[in-house]
Amino acid sequence: MAGLYNSISVSEAAALQKEMRNKLILETLENFMVHTIGGADISFNKYETTVYAGIIVLSFPDLHPVAYSLVKTEVTFPYVSGYLAFREAPALIEAWEQLPQKPDVLVVDGHGIAHPRRMGIASHFGVLTGQPTIGCAKKILFGKYEPPLDVRGAYSYIHDKEDVLGAVLRTREKVKPVFVSPGYKLNLQDSINIILQCMGKYRIPEPTRRAHELVNAFRRGELQEGYIKL
DNA sequence: GCGACAG
DNA sequence: ATCTTGTCGC
Numbered sequence: 001m002a003g004l005y006n007s008i009s010v011s012e013a014a015a016l017q018k019e020m021r022n023k024l025i026l027e028t029l030e031n032f033m034v035h036t037i038g039g040a041d042i043s044f045n046k047y048e049t050t051v052y053a054g055i056i057v058l059s060f061p062d063l064h065p066v067a068y069s070l071v072k073t074e075v076t077f078p079y080v081s082g083y084l085a086f087r088e089a090p091a092l093i094e095a096w097e098q099l100p101q102k103p104d105v106l107v108v109d110g111h112g113i114a115h116p117r118r119m120g121i122a123s124h125f126g127v128l129t130g131q132p133t134i135g136c137a138k139k140i141l142f143g144k145y146e147p148p149l150d151v152r153g154a155y156s157y158i159h160d161k162e163d164v165l166g167a168v169l170r171t172r173e174k175v176k177p178v179f180v181s182p183g184y185k186l187n188l189q190d191s192i193n194i195i196l197q198c199m200g201k202y203r204i205p206e207p208t209r210r211a212h213e214l215v216n217a218f219r220r221g222e223l224q225e226g227y228i229k230l
Numbered sequence: 231g232c233g234a235c236a237g
Numbered sequence: 238a239t240c241t242t243g244t245c246g247c
Contacts (some may be wrong), residue, residue: 041237042237042238043238044237044238044239045238045239046238046239047239047241079236079237079238080235081234081235081236082235082236084237086235087237088237099235109236109237110236110237111236114236115236120236121236121237135236137236137237138234138236138237138238139236139237140234140235140236141233141234141235141236142236173231173247174246174247179236
């Protein structure tokens with residue numbers, strides 16, 4: 001899909017997000033049916049429009065890499081806070097379509113419904129592909145919250161008025177928390193439970209951390225574009 | 231008008 | 238996001 005969101009303005013993007021919001025589905029997901037989980041991320045050189053997108057598939061709950069997809073494309077939309085999906089989703093979807101077997105759940109680097117119009121990149125990607133997604137960001141974008149206790153696994157909620165949008169999760173003691181929110185086809189509790197099971201030795205949950213490692217290696221030329229079954 | 235602001 | 242060395246704290 002080259003040219004998706006090519007000549008679109010920010011106001012038009014906002015209108016699109018409001019329409020997509022009506023297509024959101026946040027039902028309960030059967031946790032025991034999750035056997036594979038994916039991590040999606042992109043990397044690029046500063047000042048350049050070439051993006052290196054990738055999706056890593058891990059076994060669940062073992063979290064061992066089983067496959068990955070890498071795609072190099074050109075971005076056509078600038079980075080504007082609140083509209084990340086219009087810049088990164090196209091590349092991620094190409095990497096996604098290149099996967100013969102899709103993971104049961106995909107963790108996207110960014111927010112899900114913890115967004116002004118409930119349409120962060122994880123939700124956006126989910127609505128477009130129909131796949132269950134979870135948003136896992138390193139910084140808050142929208143909503144209020146109290147810091148969670150300094151204990152591994154502790155979490156508090158992100159809220160906007162009466163709406164609970166996500167969770168602020170402490171993945172390790174004495175490190176900044178990460179922000180988790182449902183993207184598509186699963187609720188907040190499912191999202192939290194799954195991310196809790198994705199905590200490894202580092203601050204960033206395994207799916208996102210491995211995806212970030214993957215695309216950086218790709219950008220540095222250490223890996224080739226394509227699909228690899230491990 | 232002022233402050234906030236994913237990657 | 239990416240560019241970068243040392244440095245402070247557990």
